[in-house]
Amino acid sequence: MPDSPEELIFDIPVGAGVGTRANADGPPVTPKDSATVILLRDGTAGLEVFLQHRVRGMAFAGGMTVFPGGGVDPRDADASVRWTGPDAAWWGSLFGCAEDGARALVCAAVRETFEECGVLLAGTEETTVTDVTAFAEARQDLLARKVSLAEFLSGAGLTLRADLFRPWAHWVTPAAEPRRYDTRFFLAKLPDGQEADGATSEASSSGWQRPAEALEDARAGKRTLMPPTWITLNELTTFETAEEALAAERTIVRIAPTLVREGDKVRVVLEEL
Structure with a gap:
């Protein structure tokens, strides 16, 4: 995907990987800040990504295959959190938000990753x-x-490791959706000695998969992906290792997809906001 798209179009078969939702009535809902973490590891056959299949019937992205993540908790902005690595001002400059908002996003990324798959991006x-x-x-x-993330880290004597993340993308839920999120995507490698699990009530199953294989499953109708997930997986197919992906240079732009159904295809139009 180009760094600064004005409009991009992807044609994807209906029922083969992209879910469409009914339009919401009334004015667009204000998007809620959220963080998504693309968790990587080097498998025996190459780069793998951790994916979760969300429980059907959930209010947002029910039945979809997603990366771990979720909405920002107001307490995620707590400036007392122990922190090492790029500071909040640096993250804010990349993600287009104020320092307190950037701090909340990074803390939400750490918290949600730990809550949803038991991976803790913290230490000394x-x-x-x-x-x-x-x-x-x-x-x-x-x-x-x-407890808040800051309270947990302080009580455990741990420091948030912002240096383990890389900024990857910035997506906004389409204006027609009844639930909307302004989501920053982070890239991180599974820390040595840790394992990702599926111990979350939000997912019916989870596990590691090579990006190309996940896309093949989507095309075959075995899983359903939202456009950000589809495109991120496609981008990851170009990397052989997690370190190679982490070293990739990224220009972060705020992108909003519009889904248009045309016959047997869903046209996904991506526009920079």
Whole structure:
């Protein structure tokens, strides 16, 4: 995908990977800030990405195959969070938001990744957590919103590792949708010693897959992808390793898809906002 598209068009077969939703009545809903994490690892056959199949019937993206992520909690902006790596101002300059908003997005990315798949992108300034079993109760407390990320990290003596992330993309849910998100996509590699699990009520199944194979499943109608997921997976097919993907230069632009059904195809028109 070009760095600065004014309009891009993708034709994808109906029923072969892209879900369309009914238009919402009334004026567009204001998008909610959210963070998505594209979690990578080097498998025996090449680069793999962690994917979750969301439970059908969920209010947003039910039945879709997605990357871990979710909405920003107001407490994610807590400036007391222990932090190392690029600061909030740096992230804000890339994602087009104020420093407090950028801090909230990075914290949401760490929190959601831990909540949804048990991967904790934290540690000390020099090391990353390798065994998260001691934090199982804290994970449930985060899910229940009993504690904030800052409270959890402080109590555990941990530091958020912003240096483990890379900015990848910025997508906004189409204006016609009844639920909308202004989502920043982060790229991260699975830390050594950790494992991603499927212990979340939001997913019926989850696991690792090569990007090309996930796209093949979508084309065959075995899974359903939203345009950001489809395009991200397609971009990842060009990399052999996680480190190669993390080293890729990215220019972040805010993109909104419009889905137009034309016969047996869904035309996905991407416009820069």
